[in-house]
Amino acid sequence: MSTGIGCRNLRVYAARRELLNVPELDVASGRTLAVLGPNGAGKSTLLRALGHVSSHRVSGEILLDGRPATRSQMRDAVVAVLQRPIMRRGTVAANVITGLRFRGMSHREARTRARPWIEALGLEPLVDRDARSLSIGEAQRVSITRALAVAPRVLLLDEPFSGLDSTTRADLLADLRAALTGQPTATILVTHDRHEALALAEDTALLIDGRIRQHGPTAEVLDRPGDPDTARLLGYTNLLPPTLTGGPHTVVARPEHTQLALHGVVESDDAWTVTGTLRRTVALGVATRVDVDTSAGPLTCLHPGDLLATELPAVGGEVRVRVRQARSLATSDLVAPGPFRSADGE
Numbered sequence: 001m002s003t004g005i006g007c008r009n010l011r012v013y014a015a016r017r018e019l020l021n022v023p024e025l026d027v028a029s030g031r032t033l034a035v036l037g038p039n040g041a042g043k044s045t046l047l048r049a050l051g052h053v054s055s056h057r058v059s060g061e062i063l064l065d066g067r068p069a070t071r072s073q074m075r076d077a078v079v080a081v082l083q084r085p086i087m088r089r090g091t092v093a094a095n096v097i098t099g100l101r102f103r104g105m106s107h108r109e110a111r112t113r114a115r116p117w118i119e120a121l122g123l124e125p126l127v128d129r130d131a132r133s134l135s136i137g138e139a140q141r142v143s144i145t146r147a148l149a150v151a152p153r154v155l156l157l158d159e160p161f162s163g164l165d166s167t168t169r170a171d172l173l174a175d176l177r178a179a180l181t182g183q184p185t186a187t188i189l190v191t192h193d194r195h196e197a198l199a200l201a202e203d204t205a206l207l208i209d210g211r212i213r214q215h216g217p218t219a220e221v222l223d224r225p226g227d228p229d230t231a232r233l234l235g236y237t238n239l240l241p242p243t244l245t246g247g248p249h250t251v252v253a254r255p256e257h258t259q260l261a262l263h264g265v266v267e268s269d270d271a272w273t274v275t276g277t278l279r280r281t282v283a284l285g286v287a288t289r290v291d292v293d294t295s296a297g298p299l300t301c302l303h304p305g306d307l308l309a310t311e312l313p314a315v316g317g318e319v320r321v322r323v324r325q326a327r328s329l330a331t332s333d334l335v336a337p338g339p340f341r342s343a344d345g346e
């Protein structure tokens with residue numbers, strides 16, 4: 001019998017509107033699934049339904065270790081970590097053992113159980129601090145340690161990293177991944193950030209409009225956009241239709257593989273070029289974003305570092321854009337730039 005959490009024919013409705021329709025989903029014990037979707041895709045709706053805590057009308061089956069699970073069975077099996085950490089009155093140490101105390105464990109035993117998790121998550125320097133004085137990043141670390149200390153069969157993570165700065169987020173993701181390794185917990189992370197999926201999850205499902213469009217090993221799913229919606233979600237925001245490429249299918253490219261052809265830069269032969277009008281530039285610190293309008297729609301270029309104003313053509317001026325790497329939406333394969341070079345008639 002398979003262990004872990006799953007569902008069959010799961011549907012969630014608000015009034016007459018169907019918010020979610022997932023025919024089948026399984027996360028085995030010891031594995032982590034990321035559910036990646038844009039705002040409003042139904043990610044939280046899915047987590048609440050799986051945890052049997054939905055306030056909507058739900059049909060279908062929630063499975064625990066392969067069998068339909070009741071609400072009380074799920075309550076015992078599941079621990080959730082939410083976007084905003086909730087700290088109770090008292091020290092960090094007292095907060096970490098809360099879940100164990102709720103489950104009837106003595107104070108002494110709970111402290112002994114929690115100790116390795118406090119070490120694994122690097123919380124020792126904070127244990128005596130008033131939990132309500134913590135930063136959001138610190139509080140989320142406590143909240144995750146509290147969840148892990150219970151050794152749950154199922155861990156549901158509802159965007160717990162979204163309010164953290166990039167360094168804090170990367171540290172916590174790495175520590176959580178290490179802490180989960182070898183544990184018999186089935187973990188589901190919902191997020192809109194593909195980098196979080198890559199950092200934490202072996203498998204990823206793409207959820208759009210309440211339906212799973214793609215599902216598989218994370219590295220494969222993140223690099224195999226199958227339609228314009230999943231392409232956008234996966235960062236392939238530049239859509240190049242056949243009218244632009246001259247090829248048979250729409251191809252998609254990441255902004256980091258798309259750059260302006262600038263004066264004085266020697267161009268190699270390994271990119272396809274298209275002309276357009278420079279709409280605006282945005283300094284992002286580590287990179288400069290340049291938006292260009294072309295005959296077949298907008299393209300976004302990303303140049304590493306700061307581009308000097310003197311290097312850039314004026315807004316409204318004609319520019320050439322080079323796309324170094326693109327994928328076919330029909331096959332998800334990388335498309336060599338050769339076949340559609342000079343498709344715009346250059």
Ligand SMILES: Nc1ncnc2c1ncn2[C@@H]1O[C@H](COP(=O)(O)OP(=O)(O)OP(=O)(O)O)[C@@H](O)[C@H]1O
Nearest residue numbers: 014017019037038039040041042043044045046192
């Ligand atoms: N009571 C309700 N009545 C009607 N629609 C609802 C109701 N509750 C939620 N929805 C809709 O369900 C959809 C999914 O919401 P949900 O919060 O699950 O999305 P999400 O993917 O978690 O989004 P976000 O990333 O913005 O948190 C949204 O379009 C939302 O407006």
